[in-house]
Structure formats: C-alpha cells, structure tokens
Amino acid sequence: MDTLTRLETTIAQRRGADPSSSYVAQLQARGMPVIARKLGEEAVETVVAALSGDDEELVGEAADLLFHLLVLLGEKDIALAQVLAELDRREGLSGLDEKASRSE
Numbered sequence: 001m002d003t004l005t006r007l008e009t010t011i012a013q014r015r016g017a018d019p020s021s022s023y024v025a026q027l028q029a030r031g032m033p034v035i036a037r038k039l040g041e042e043a044v045e046t047v048v049a050a051l052s053g054d055d056e057e058l059v060g061e062a063a064d065l066l067f068h069l070l071v072l073l074g075e076k077d078i079a080l081a082q083v084l085a086e087l088d089r090r091e092g093l094s095g096l097d098e099k100a101s102r103s104e
C-alpha cells in the first residue's frame with residue numbers, strides 16, 4: 001500500500017475517535033468549515049514556502065497540504081482513488097482535448 005493510501009485509511013479509522021488524543025479526530029469533530037479553512041491555510045503556506053526558496057520548508061508544507069487534502073476528501077466521502085482516476089483520465093487526453101475537458 002502506498003503512503004497516501006495508508007494515510008487515507010488512518011484518517012477514515014479516526015472517525016469517532018477521541019478528539020483529545022487525535023488531531024484528525026479533532027478536525028473531523030470541528031467539521032468541514034474548519035477543515036476547508038485549514039486546507040486553505042496550508043495551500044497559502046505552501047505558496048509562501050515555494051516563493052521563499054527554502055526547499056526543506058516547502059517539503060514540509062507540501063506534506064501538510066496533502067495530509068489536509070486527504071482529511072477534506074475523507075470528510076466528503078471522496079476516495080483518493082477517485083481523484084487518481086481523474087488524473088489518469090486526463091493523462092489519456094491529448095493537449096487541446098484535455099483543456100476542453102478540464103473546463104467542462
């Protein structure tokens with residue numbers, strides 16, 4: 001099992017866990033508005049790290065971003081596999097077709 005899939009499984013297993021002992025359970029208990037805001041913050045922090053030129057910081061922020069994206073997808077009951085399938089679909093499209101398809 002790859003890293004993101006393992007993490008997705010862990011996040012799903014945190015449903016209903018004690019928020020005082022689990023950061024994921026704490027986010028899940030606070031709900032989608034907090035999860036979405038957190039993802040937005042992590043996206044901004046990733047952009048700032050990219051512009052700062054510090055690779056180590058960027059790696060850390062990118063990990064935070066992917067982690068919080070998985071929490072958000074889990075909250076919406078969207079499997080990582082669905083997102084990967086969409087990327088696979090786009091990979092199969094050629095340049096202009098892909099642009100048209102993405103803007104649909």
Ligand SMILES: N=c1c2ncn([C@@H]3O[C@H](COP(=O)(O)OP(=O)(O)OP(=O)(O)O)[C@@H](O)[C@H]3O)c2ncn1[C@@H]1O[C@H](COP(=O)(O)O)[C@@H](O)[C@H]1O
Pocket residue numbers: 007010014021022023024025063064067
């Ligand atoms: N990958 C992560 C992970 N990445 C980041 N974080 C947490 O995400 C938060 C990042 O937020 P910030 O950088 O803004 O730091 P902060 O100021 O402490 O956060 P806030 O108080 O603003 O929420 C930190 O609290 C990190 O600990 C993570 N927490 C958990 N995981 C994974 O999720 C699993 C389950 O975690 P628990 O639910 O805590 O058991 C763990 O085993 C890990 O594999």
